[in-house]
Amino acid sequence: MNILLHACCAPCTIYPLSILRTQNHDVTAYFNNPNIHPFKEFKRRLTTLKDYATAEKLPLVTEDKYGLTEFLQKVVFKEEVRCPICYQMRLQKTAEYAAEHGYDGFTTTLLYSRYQNHELLKKSCETLAEQYSLNFLYEDFRTGWQQGIDLSIEKELYRQPYCGCIYSEQERYDKSLRSK
Numbered sequence: 001m002n003i004l005l006h007a008c009c010a011p012c013t014i015y016p017l018s019i020l021r022t023q024n025h026d027v028t029a030y031f032n033n034p035n036i037h038p039f040k041e042f043k044r045r046l047t048t049l050k051d052y053a054t055a056e057k058l059p060l061v062t063e064d065k066y067g068l069t070e071f072l073q074k075v076v077f078k079e080e081v082r083c084p085i086c087y088q089m090r091l092q093k094t095a096e097y098a099a100e101h102g103y104d105g106f107t108t109t110l111l112y113s114r115y116q117n118h119e120l121l122k123k124s125c126e127t128l129a130e131q132y133s134l135n136f137l138y139e140d141f142r143t144g145w146q147q148g149i150d151l152s153i154e155k156e157l158y159r160q161p162y163c164g165c166i167y168s169e170q171e172r173y174d175k176s177l178r179s180k
């Protein structure tokens with residue numbers, strides 16, 4: 001199948017891409033991540049993904065415009081439920097793009113992360129697949145967690161230390177937020 005793979009970053013793309021290619025799918029990566037903060041981090045993740053895609057001969061479509069304002073407008077005052085909103089923003093754009101450009105289906109590298117709400121991601125993708133008449137290629141990519149990390153280190157890819165948004169950046173570095 002002709003698959004659009006929503007890619008949050010290069011390191012998280014490695015394992016899902018290897019599985020999809022093993023299954024003989026034609027994969028195009030799609031970067032649309034308005035959640036990433038700050039701007040320099042957004043650029044760094046995007047540049048790393050572009051370099052990785054070139055090295056892997058992976059077709060890549062990118063939303064290069066920084067979507068900070070749109071992201072914050074959606075999550076401010078809803079910080080406690082920001083992750084479901086963030087998933088929906090990114091996955092809806094992916095499904096929309098896939099439907100508009102004739103892809104057979106889509107999936108996301110977010111299903112590779114041990115830190116995301118896997119079941120919610122799966123459900124959101126299933127709903128979007130139905131809505132846009134697409135196939136959703138579900139795989140529990142978490143099974144390749146360590147393999148993906150090892151390969152990203154071997155390839156000397158930039159590995160980000162936090163999920164992406166301004167809140168996750170604070171949670172990573174603000175000692176006062178750490179559990180005692």
Ligand code: SF4
Nearest residue numbers: 083086163164165168
């Ligand atoms: S923690 Fe991660 S998934 Fe949740 S809102 Fe922030 S960037 Fe999005």
